[in-house]
Structure formats: structure tokens, C-alpha cells
Amino acid sequence: MAKRTEACRRTKILDAAENxxxxxxxxxxxxxxxxxxxxxxxxxxxxxxxSKNGLMEAVLKRRFGPLRQEHLDVLRQFERExxxxxxxxxxxxxxxxxxxxxxxxxxxxxxxxxxxxxGRILTEPDEQTQEILRGQRSEVRAAFLKALQTSLPKxxxxxxxxxxxxxxxxxxxxxxxxxxIELETHGACNPADAGKVLAEMIDFFSAGFSAxxxxxxxxxxxxxT
Amino acid sequence: MAKRTEACRRTKILDAAENxxxxxxxxxxxxxxxxxxxxxxxxxxxxxxxSKNGLMEAVLKRRFGPLRQEHLDVLRQFERExxxxxxxxxxxxxxxxxxxxxxxxxxxxxxxxxxxxxGRILTEPDEQTQEILRGQRSEVRAAFLKALQTSLPKxxxxxxxxxxxxxxxxxxxxxxxxxxIELETHGACNPADAGKVLAEMIDFFSAGFSAxxxxxxxxxxxxxT
DNA sequence: CATATAATTGAACGTTCGTTTTAAACGAAC
DNA sequence: GTTCGTTTAAAACGAACGTTCAATTATATG
Numbered sequence: 001m002a003k004r005t006e007a008c009r010r011t012k013i014l015d016a017a018e019n020x021x022x023x024x025x026x027x028x029x030x031x032x033x034x035x036x037x038x039x040x041x042x043x044x045x046x047x048x049x050x051s052k053n054g055l056m057e058a059v060l061k062r063r064f065g066p067l068r069q070e071h072l073d074v075l076r077q078f079e080r081e082x083x084x085x086x087x088x089x090x091x092x093x094x095x096x097x098x099x100x101x102x103x104x105x106x107x108x109x110x111x112x113x114x115x116x117x118x119g120r121i122l123t124e125p126d127e128q129t130q131e132i133l134r135g136q137r138s139e140v141r142a143a144f145l146k147a148l149q150t151s152l153p154k155x156x157x158x159x160x161x162x163x164x165x166x167x168x169x170x171x172x173x174x175x176x177x178x179x180x181i182e183l184e185t186h187g188a189c190n191p192a193d194a195g196k197v198l199a200e201m202i203d204f205f206s207a208g209f210s211a212x213x214x215x216x217x218x219x220x221x222x223x224x225t
Numbered sequence: 226m227a228k229r230t231e232a233c234r235r236t237k238i239l240d241a242a243e244n245x246x247x248x249x250x251x252x253x254x255x256x257x258x259x260x261x262x263x264x265x266x267x268x269x270x271x272x273x274x275x276s277k278n279g280l281m282e283a284v285l286k287r288r289f290g291p292l293r294q295e296h297l298d299v300l301r302q303f304e305r306e307x308x309x310x311x312x313x314x315x316x317x318x319x320x321x322x323x324x325x326x327x328x329x330x331x332x333x334x335x336x337x338x339x340x341x342x343x344g345r346i347l348t349e350p351d352e353q354t355q356e357i358l359r360g361q362r363s364e365v366r367a368a369f370l371k372a373l374q375t376s377l378p379k380x381x382x383x384x385x386x387x388x389x390x391x392x393x394x395x396x397x398x399x400x401x402x403x404x405x406i407e408l409e410t411h412g413a414c415n416p417a418d419a420g421k422v423l424a425e426m427i428d429f430f431s432a433g434f435s436a437x438x439x440x441x442x443x444x445x446x447x448x449x450t
Numbered sequence: 451c452a453t454a455t456a457a458t459t460g461a462a463c464g465t466t467c468g469t470t471t472t473a474a475a476c477g478a479a480c
Numbered sequence: 481g482t483t484c485g486t487t488t489a490a491a492a493c494g495a496a497c498g499t500t501c502a503a504t505t506a507t508a509t510g
Contacts, residue, residue: 009457025349027252031498041459043500052498123348123401126253130405141409161410162425166395173394176348180355184366185386200387204433211432234488256468266489268470277468451510458505463498470493476486 010048012038015113017059022116026056026126060121060132063103063114068136070099075143086151089206096144096167097201100175105194112178112192119176122168152209160209167205235273237263240338242284247341251281251354285346285357288328288339293361295324300368311376314431321369321392322426325400330419337403337417344401347393377434385434392430 016037020029031052035042049055075095078087104115121129141164148160174181178191191197241262245254256277260267274280300320303312329340346354366389373385399406403416416422 025250025252027250030496032496042498043459044457046499047457120348123345123398138409158410158413159425159428161413162422163429165399165406165410165414166391166426166429169395169398170391171394173348173397174390181390184363185383185390188383188386189390197387200384201391203384203436204388204391207436208429208433211428255466257466267468268490269488271469272487454507454509456505456507459503461501461503463500465499466497467495468493469495471491473489473491475488478484478486480481480483 009038009040009044013040013045013048013055014059014062017055018063018117019113021056021059022113022120025120026052026124026129031055056129057132059117060129063117064133064136067099067103067118068140070102071095071140072143074098075147079147087147089148089151089209090202092144092147092151093167093202093205093209094198095147097171097198100171101194101198104175104192104197115175116178119172119174122172123176148209154212155209163205163209166208167201170201170205234263234265234269238265238270238273238280239284239287242280243288243342244338246281246284247338247345250345251277251349256280281354282357284342285354288342289358289361292324292328292343293365295327296320296365297368299323300372304372312372314373314376314434315427317369317372317376318392318427318430318434319423320372322396322423325396326419326423329400329417329422340400341403344397344399347397348401373434379437380434388430388434391433392426395426395430 013034016034017029019037020034023029031045032042034055035045045052045055049058075092078091078095082091100115100118103118104112121133124130145157145160145164148155148164149157152160174191174197181189181191238259241259242254245259245262248254256267256270259280260270270277270280274283300317303316303320307316325340325343328343329337346358349355370382370385370389373380373389374382377385399416399422406414406416
């Protein structure tokens with residue numbers, strides 16, 4: 001029963017690792033906890049992935065590769081539907097937010113790990129972890145920046161760049177610790193309701209993107225070095 | 226020279242720990258690296274702080290206590306100036322963002338650690354770390370929620386709660402890894418310019434907060450569990 | 451069935467971790 | 481100058497970590 005369990009074991013390790021990394025971060029998650037959760041031997045990790053870094057790399061590539069592709073696909077699909085006209089900001093935001101949030105709404109608590117992992121990774125200090133994502137993220141980033149430039153020609157480029165960071169940041173924060181948000185808002189916000197989150201974020205951020213910069217002076221009581 | 230070095234050593238340890246925790250997270254930072262950076266013996270940490278958790282607790286309390294106070298002070302100051310009228314959303318946002326961003330503009334690279342630490346902490350999975358901040362954060366949160374309710378009576382409470390999370394999330398993201406943002410935007414965004422960041426965030430988020438919810442239906446191609 | 455390859459296992463490696471222990475050095479008070 | 485509480489220092493503790501390796505089992509091929 002080799003061929004049947006081969007993929008099975010690999011997948012089980014990836015699943016367990018994804019959960020552990022999402023819960024405890026890269027340093028906080030131990031391989032021994034992961035293999036216990038996966039029900040395999042410790043050495044199996046090294047047979048399949050070579051090292052803990054290799055395991056993390058595989059975990060990320062399994063999720064972020066398709067995610068990157070879906071990001072680009074959704075955006076291109078919307079652009080095709082727009083028939084050459086600039087996309088409404090709401091659509092661009094939907095293309096930004098739908099793919100990651102859709103992952104959060106997988107069959108009932110099964111794939112919630114990936115969303116927490118996503119949020120975690122975006123803020124993970126580990127340099128090697130960042131390196132894995134840098135290429136993918138930059139391509140997606142550039143695509144959305146270009147779309148926003150087309151739709152909002154009056155907004156300066158630097159402002160758009162800042163605002164993209166704000167969106168990614170808010171998204172990462174939501175995905176990172178949904179439980180915390182639910183507790184802090186006493187249940188008023190339910191991050192598990194991905195459709196609601198999407199609607200809230202599109203409403204909020206589309207208004208922000210359309211705002212013209214006031215170019216206000218730095219606050220008087222604010223000293224910049 | 227006991228009395229002179231007492232505060233000195235304590236502070237040196239706190240400074241080194243703040244840097245290490247900000248760079249590597251709680252698990253990633255080792256006490257041996259910290260004491261090497263502080264130039265003290267390993268046991269000194271246990272003499273002053275009892276444990277690694279105690280050290281983290283002290284690091285957080287040193288920074289987040291005053292920050293919480295400044296949050297509340299700034300908000301009350303603005304409310305006093307408004308003389309009973311509802312605060313403009315821009316002012317509320319300024320009260321939310323100014324205190325943490327002001328920390329980022331301390332004398333030239335000296336206190337940048339605290340801002341990275343802030344961002345890091347907001348996404349740190351460690352439960353005990355979260356526990357330390359929970360009470361303080363909830364008080365500040367409630368104050369801003371109340372102010373927003375007063376200024377934006379038409380926006381449903383749940384929407385306001387979501388939007389507060391978006392702001393905290395974006396802020397944490399900016400603070401967490403300023404270097405990454407600078408690289409990704411090829412220098413177009415400079416997180417070290419805290420005054421610029423403040424202006425950008427106020428412009429962007431004030432427009433978002435004033436938006437009325439469209440109460441859109443969940444996307445048709447979006448299946449919620 | 452025999453054999454080569456792939457997959458899995460248990461045990462151990464050396465290192466580093468947080469923590470504790472023990473003792474020495476210090477300043478102040480009598 | 482002795483004593484006492486406080487602070488620093490060195491060394492070691494047990495545990496857990498990532499990793500390796502040799503041996504074993506399972507699978508596929510002839």
C-alpha cells in the first residue's frame with residue numbers, strides 16, 4: 001500500500017504542519033508536535049521534505065501557488081468582462097480579497113488553518129519564510145497596482161501603493177487571529193462569515209481608494225526625525 | 226556602583242529584549258542573544274524578571290502602558306476641544322494613529338524597535354503574550370468605538386467594529402515590517418516617514434469610515450459554509 | 451521466489467534552549 | 481571590620497529541539 005499512502009502521508013504532514021505553523025509560527029511549532037498530529041514518524045518529514053525549512057516551503061507553495069494564480073485569474077476575468085473599460089474599484093478589491101477569503105470558507109473548519117497561516121506569514125519575521133513568497137507577492141501586487149492606476153488615474157501612484165499595503169495589512173490581521181476579533185467585539189464581528197467580511201472590506205476600502213489625498217501638512221504636535 | 230547600574234542593567238536588558246522580540250518574535254528570540262546584546266550575565270535576567278515570560282511582560286508593560294494612556298489622553302483632549310460636538314472622523318483616526326506612529330519617529334533609529342514590536346505583538350500567536358495586552362487594548366478599543374458611534378450614528382455598530390479592526394490591522398502591518406514595504410514598493414512608500422504615514426492613513430480610512438454599507442449580497446461565486 | 455528499490459522506523463546525535471544552583475563581589479549599617 | 485541584604489557571575493541542569501543514520505519493512509520488477 002505504498003502508492004496509496006505516499007500521497008497520504010505527505011498530505012497528512014502538510015496538513016498538520018499547516019495547522020501548527022498557523023497556530024504557533026515557524027519557530028513555535030515543533031516537528032515532534034507536527035508528526036504526532038500527522039501520525040507519522042519523525043524521520044518521515046526528512047525523507048519527504050529534507051528539513052524543517054523544506055517543510056515550511058512545501059506548506060507555503062501548496063497554498064500560495066494556487067492562490068497567486070487565482071488572484072491573477074480573477075482579475076483577468078473581471079477585466080475581460082469589463083471589455084476594455086477601467087474596472088470599478090469594487091471589482092479590483094473583490095479580486096484582491098475573494099481568493100484568500102474563499103479559502104477561509106472551505107468545508108466547515110477544515111481549511112481554516114490556511115487562512116490563519118496566510119495572515120501569520122505576512123507578518124512572520126523569519127527571513128527565509130519571506131523569501132519564498134516575495135516573488136509571488138510582487139507579481140500579484142504589480143497586477144493590482146496597474147489595475148488601480150487605470151481605474152483611479154487621479155490618485156497619485158504613491159498613495160495607491162500605500163493603500164494597497166493597508167488592504168493587505170487589514171486582510172492579514174483578520175485572517176491571522178479570527179478568534180481574537182470575535183472575542184474583542186463580543187461576537188459582533190464573525191470572521192468565519194467570509195462573505196460578510198468580503199462585503200465589509202469592499203465597502204470600506206472602495207470608499208478609501210476613491211478618496212483624494214488632502215495632502216495635509218504633518219500634524220503640528222508631531223515631530224518627525 | 227550598584228544603584229547606578231541597577232536601573233541601567235534593567236533598562237539595557239529591556240532594550241535588548243525589545244529589539245530581539247521585535248526582530249524574531251517571542252519564540253525566536255533567545256535569552257542568550259538578549260543578554261549578549263545587553264552586555265549582562267544570563268542569570269541577571271532571572272534576577273530582575275524571573276523568567277522569559279516575565280521579561281516579555283516587562284517589555285510590553287513598559288511600552289503599552291504609556292501608549293494606552295496616550296491614546297486615551299489624546300482622544301479626551303480632542304473631545305475637549307470639540308466642546309461637546311461629535312468629533313470629525315479625521316480627529317478620531319488621528320487619536321488612534323498618532324500615539325503609535327509617534328513612537329516610530331523617535332530620535333533616529335533609536336526607538337524603532339518598539340514599533341516593530343507593536344506590530345509583531347498584535348499578530349503574535351502566543352496566548353500568554355496576548356493575555357498581557359487584552360485588558361489594555363479592550364479599554365482603548367471601547368473608547369474609540371464610542372467616539373465613532375457618536376460621530377457616525379448612521380453607520381451600524383457592527384460595521385464600525387469591523388472598520389476598527391481594519392485600521393488596527395493595517396497599522397500593525399505597517400509597523401511590523403517597514404523594510405518589507407519599502408522594498409515591495411521600490412521606495413515609493415517610506416514607513417519611516419511617520420507623518421506621511423499618518424496623513425495617508427487618515428485620508429484613506431476617514432473616507433472608508435464615512436461610507437454607508439451597501440449591504441451587498443454575498444458574491445454569487447462565493448460559497449459560504 | 452529472489453532481488454533491488456523505495457519507504458518507514460527507532461534510536462541516537464550534538465546543540466541550544468529556559469532555568470536553577472552555588473558562590474563570589476558589592477555597598478551600606480552598626 | 482564584621483555583618484547583612486543585594487547584586488553579579490560561572491557553571492551546570494534537564495528538556496526539547498532539528499537532524500542524522502543504520503536497520504527494517506514494504507513494494508515492485510525479473
